Amino acid sequence: MTKIRVYELAQELNVPSKDLIKILLEEFSVKVKNHMSVIEEEDAELIKELIGSVEKESEVVELYESIENENVVKNIKKEKIKKTDKKASKKSGEVEEELLEFIEIEGTISVKELSDKLKKPVTEVIRELIFVGVMAGINQEIDFETAEKLCKKFDVQAIEKEEEEGAVEEDTDLEEDINGVKRSPIITVMGHVDHGKTSLLDAIKQTDVTSTEAGGITQHIGAYTVKVNNETLTFLDTPGHEAFTAMRARGAKITDIVILVVAADDGIMPQTVEAINHCKAAEVPMIIAINKMDKVGANPDRVKQELTEHGLVAEDWGGDVICVPVSAHTREGLEQLLEMVVLSSEMMELKADPDRNAKGTVVEARLDKGRGPVATLLVQNGTLKVGDSIYVGTTYGRIRAMFNDKGEKIKEAGPSMPAEILGLSDVPSSGERFVVAKDEKTARARADKKAESIRQEKFQKSHKVSLEDLYSQIQEGKVKELDLIVKADVQGSVEAIIQSLEKLSTNTVKVRVIHGAVGAISETDITLASASNALIIGFNVRPTVNASAMAEKEEVEIKTYRIIYDALEDIKSAMVGLLDPEYKEVVLGTLEVRETYKVSNVGTIAGCYVQTGKITRNSKVRIIRQGIVILDTDLGSLKRFKDDVKEVNTGYECGVTIERFNDIKIGDLIEAYIIEEIKIKSL
Structure with a gap:
């Protein structure tokens, strides 16, 4: 049976693709992922009959009327205040015209x-x-x-x-202006290390280098623009999904399309999976660039097969994911890749209003000794001009000078255009939003107000999800979807755990695993959990020292288990409000094994250095090797030199033996912990 793509049908009907997708879902219960999805021609003919231009016009009229009604309501409120004050003045016998109302x-x-x-x-x-x-x-x-x-x-x-347009709070939505004009897409390139991400970015840059620009991009500002068939594309030169997710954690939706680079001779690797899951969590469309096609052993079909294991099916395999074979070295397929980016952006119908005051996001910032605070801003709506007063979080200033990605001085920057600016009072953070204010005084007031709100927030706990208060948050309607990140010691465990957890979904709360992988719980996992308000579940793995510190700072809950059943029971109990733990684990400290000694009649003694916290004689211990828990047991002995001691603190060395275990190795980590009884609060 003949099929038709959504964007082709949208063109025939002269309606935006996203509106058609919404109509398909709400009116015809036809689920489609995006503009590249296909539907049966029979369904398409039915839709053509039922959708007409009159319906669209009526929607516009309704929208206009609703806006007018809002204005009427505001005017009525003001008139009501005036009338109330006039009545009061009449009662008191005052001259009515001179009264300040x-x-x-x-x-x-x-x-x-x-x-x-x-x-x-x-x-x-x-x-x-x-x-x-x-x-x-x-x-x-x-x-x-x-x-x-x-x-x-x-x-x-x-x-x-x-507020006048543009001088709004920084939590204002930065989505495109539906009544604006077409804007350029903003693209981020991600991929596993050594898969050619940097080489591909360099090759893309060269497409825009003219004979007069022999050196290519003369100044690195974290973003640059490229011309393709009279279309402008904006690329973010970020370190990868860590920066991408860090920006999202601050509430900045900055990327329209992600180019995911996968090596044709290597296939899907751990960082590729992380990038896929980060993009899914952010709901950003992906275009797959199958790189290194010039290499011996390049196998694009294997890459497509591995992509299906992560829910991504290539177009030529009947799916809706665009896959383009490329070679950054020979430049094969580069033009086709960029054309696909242009096509996808056209289907997304990205818009912005260049005539309004600018707002957008900080890509990167630094302190320059000669020029002071320097920030690269990405304008997402409006036009930024030299002389504008802006505020960025707790920072503010008046733009003294502005440069484009070639290092050239410019006077203004429109939608989707990156610009390096001078004139801020301090260095802002990447991912912070900027907004143009009426004047510098207003910008300063906004920045001060933001600083005050941050101070106030320190006194209030954030609403990060945790198992202990999950039920109350569900009852209050704060949680409708429980997002989880799963880390385990082997891949088989990861898959089994994900399947078991997702079966816990109910009509009230959907349990969704947004990322699952093998290995220790890392800082990247904490960043993703913070951005997505997710819990981290670990099986026979532990967080790194830096990850633990970051989790505490970001208030991300990490739950570790050795038995799958225990995790399922905990989450199930938490969802119905029956979680009532009687004991809790308290981590005392972490030790690094720096030397081992074999002593007859004693066994292996580990010479250790206490990295964090402390270890006590009554501690229980875990042996962690390359992020994986290989043993959970009791401490045998604890010595300083030849003497038995009760505890050893951070920065000191000690000798330990592990109960019934002699296979300790240099480089192993020993995590000391105790189990404490939870005291029930009296009513």
Whole structure:
């Protein structure tokens, strides 16, 4: 039976692909993944009959009316305030026209400005501020809540002025403007180490090098643009999925398309799997570049076969994932790869409004000795101009100079364009959002407000998911999907655990494993868990020292088990609110084995250095070899020189023997822990 792709049908119907996908799902219960998916021609004919331009026009009218209604409601509110104040003035017998009814305040305001708006002496305003518990000088800024209290003292209604377009809070959605014009796609290249990611990026850069630019890109700013058939593509030159996920952890959705590089002679490797899972979690479409096609032993079909094991089926195998064989060395397939990126971006119908104030994301930033704080910004909407005042998290400033990816001075940067800027008060963090404000004073006020909110957050616990409070979060509606990351000692265990965990899904909560792999729990796992609000489940593996510290900082919960049944029971009990642990494990410290000695009648003595925490005589211990737990047992003896001791702290050396175990090796880690009884709080 003949089939048709979604984007082809969308073109026939003259509707955006994403709208058609939504209609297919909601109206016809036809599930399609993206614009490259195929549907039966019979279904397509039925859809053609039922979808008409009138329906689209009516939706636009409804949208317009809803926007108008919002404006009407706002106006009604203002009129209501006016009428209320007028009635009050009539009752008191005052001259109605001279009565000050309300004033508008934008975010924060200085005491001097407020006194001017109230038409009152500054001394009187300061005195009234003292009565409401605020000590403020003539030039000091006060927030809207304080100003509102003060205004009531003078029988004036304070109204918070609506933000002008572009001068909004940094948690504002940075999605494309549906009413804007076409913008360039933003692409990130990922892949396993040594699979040719850097070589491919270099080859792509060369496509845009002219004879006058013999040196190629003259200045590294973390992002660059490439022209392909009169289309501009923006590439992020990030270290890989770690940076990609770190940005997502800060709430920045910066990438439209990911090019996943897989070596044709090597196939899917651990970092490839991580990249796939990170992209799935971020819901970013992937184009597979099967690299090193010039190598002996290149086998693209094997790569496609391995991709199917991770839910990615190539187009020529009946799926919807674009796979392009390339060679960064010979430049084979490079043009086709870039054309596929252009086609995919056209189907996504990316839009932005260049006429509004700019907003976007920090790609990277550094402190330059000669120029001060330097930041590379990626404009995602609007146009950024020299002279604009911006705020980025707790940083602010006025743009003094701007450079493009070639190192050339520019005056403005439009949507999807990277630009290096000077003029910020401090170095911002990668992934922070920037927003253009009305003036530098407003930008500073916004940055100060953000700094204050960060300080306040330190006093409040974040709502990271944990097994102990999972049930209450489910009841409050905060958790509808429990995301898990699974790490185990062998691949067979990973697969078995994932299948068992996902079967725990209920009508209320879906259990989803977003990443599963072999090996120790790493910092990358913590980053992904933090970005996705996921729990980490480990089987016969332990977190690295850095991962443990990072998990504590990011408040990511790590649960480790030796028996699959125990994990399933814990999660099942947590979901129904029956998890009631009586004991908990407390890790005391970590030791590194630096030497071993065989002593007759004693066995093997391990000469150790205490890396973190401490070890005590009554500790239980785990022997960890290359991230895998090979033994969990009791401590035999603990000595300093020839003397038995009760404990040894960080930075000291000691000798230990392990109960009924002599196969200790140099480089092994010993994790000391105790089991504590959980005290039940009295009511």
